[in-house]
Amino acid sequence: MMQEDAVMKITVAGDRKEVKDGITVAELIAQEKVETPEYVSVSVNEEFIQKEDFETRKLEAGDEVEFLYFMGGGC
Amino acid sequence: MNFNTKLLHGKAVKPYADDATIPQISQVSAFQYETAEEQERVFQHKAVGFAYTRVGNPTVAAFEQRINELEGGNAAIACSSGMSAITLGLLNMLCAGDEIIASSSLYGGTLDLFEDLIKFGITTRFVEHMTIEEIEPLINEKTKLIFSEVIGNPGLAVLDIRTIADYAHSKGIPLMVDSTTATPYLVNPIRLGANFVVHSSSKYINGGGNSISGVLIDAAKFKWDFEKFRALDGYKKYGPLAYTIRLRTDIWENMGSCLSPFNAFMNIVGMETLGIRMERICSNADTIAHALNEIDGLAVNYPSLDNNPYRELAEQQFDGKGFGGILTFRAGSKEKAFKVLNALKFVTRASNIGDIRTLAIHPASTLFIRSNEQAKKAAGVYEDTIRISAGIEDAGDLIDDLKQAIRASREI
Numbered sequence: 001m002m003q004e005d006a007v008m009k010i011t012v013a014g015d016r017k018e019v020k021d022g023i024t025v026a027e028l029i030a031q032e033k034v035e036t037p038e039y040v041s042v043s044v045n046e047e048f049i050q051k052e053d054f055e056t057r058k059l060e061a062g063d064e065v066e067f068l069y070f071m072g073g074g075c
Numbered sequence: 076m077n078f079n080t081k082l083l084h085g086k087a088v089k090p091y092a093d094d095a096t097i098p099q100i101s102q103v104s105a106f107q108y109e110t111a112e113e114q115e116r117v118f119q120h121k122a123v124g125f126a127y128t129r130v131g132n133p134t135v136a137a138f139e140q141r142i143n144e145l146e147g148g149n150a151a152i153a154c155s156s157g158m159s160a161i162t163l164g165l166l167n168m169l170c171a172g173d174e175i176i177a178s179s180s181l182y183g184g185t186l187d188l189f190e191d192l193i194k195f196g197i198t199t200r201f202v203e204h205m206t207i208e209e210i211e212p213l214i215n216e217k218t219k220l221i222f223s224e225v226i227g228n229p230g231l232a233v234l235d236i237r238t239i240a241d242y243a244h245s246k247g248i249p250l251m252v253d254s255t256t257a258t259p260y261l262v263n264p265i266r267l268g269a270n271f272v273v274h275s276s277s278k279y280i281n282g283g284g285n286s287i288s289g290v291l292i293d294a295a296k297f298k299w300d301f302e303k304f305r306a307l308d309g310y311k312k313y314g315p316l317a318y319t320i321r322l323r324t325d326i327w328e329n330m331g332s333c334l335s336p337f338n339a340f341m342n343i344v345g346m347e348t349l350g351i352r353m354e355r356i357c358s359n360a361d362t363i364a365h366a367l368n369e370i371d372g373l374a375v376n377y378p379s380l381d382n383n384p385y386r387e388l389a390e391q392q393f394d395g396k397g398f399g400g401i402l403t404f405r406a407g408s409k410e411k412a413f414k415v416l417n418a419l420k421f422v423t424r425a426s427n428i429g430d431i432r433t434l435a436i437h438p439a440s441t442l443f444i445r446s447n448e449q450a451k452k453a454a455g456v457y458e459d460t461i462r463i464s465a466g467i468e469d470a471g472d473l474i475d476d477l478k479q480a481i482r483a484s485r486e487i
Binding site for chain 1: 149320
């Protein structure tokens, strides 16, 4: 019998979502189909995560994630 | 992916509307929204979007992303000119009372800017050679930045980027370099430790001498001491991203030196041939320099010449791809320099560099007209100096034109 992945609840861009337990920032960006992923800035509980840490930073239950756009031009 | 392929097919080269192969020119001031909520999210930076061309435009963003990819930076911000890129880049991180240590081998306009900044309480201390030995005695608690050109214009001093970047960082100071004369073709200063790269993209990046623009690329790797860098007060939570975020959302946005969408388009079109133009330009400059070096009494200056003190550094730092497109020689007097220039048949008397046309100018009476004698000499500009910016014409024709002009200047 296949075990389902454990899930956890986090807030992403103001919306409560259920995601894979221990999802990384990079995985979340891909899952959310973030526009211009190469230029997105990510804050977790108002802490800005450096791009080189996207692959390794794991999110925790209750985290509040914001995708912010400063780098790619635009507003 | 190598350089020329990346210019055309890099990640920054996206599918454009209507499957166009190059971006449209968004020649528009503002962008409309279906809902106020959506517009609010864009202003909060929570959604990708454009609002007003002074603060962002799709064509400008396309240019920014392309140059950012070529330089290996975190983000690029395009400006109305190279000088505005430098000005805003400095004002973004400096306050009254701060000091810059800079090479004296700089473009005259940059020297003039540093002079202007004195009245804003920002002092620049110059070194004749960008070496640790000369920089070290000038460092104090007020020093906030080290600034240099990668290849000095027109003194042609070549910066040892890695050595100076490492030294600057050991002192808690970032390094900003103007890489206009090197371009991303010869070197990516960020990969060698530079924190900020500025370009007058009016020059080689545009390539056609048709549009004025500038761009600053931030590596976003400097670990800011927010107690020391008071200008970034209020941006501490962004960490290394603080500089770009303050520049884009505050200084650059408020001071209004945005880039025209049309100019951004012309840059995109021009930069697609940056690699092949630089190959030709560097080859021509090298050939011209060696040919003129055979003539007695010209004191030709170009990094690839045998006696040049920067030859080995340039060879290594630029990976053997070339030594840049600028060379100088000395005509013997201001009068003779003017005779040389006036006798040129198709080498063009004009004040820019990095054009596809070969250009010539007398820097002392033009670009450095506001500099004092000491500053001129430190920048490698003498009363008889002629600067050549090599273009893409056939080298033999260029040499013939220059030689006949030099002969004409020496006729009694």
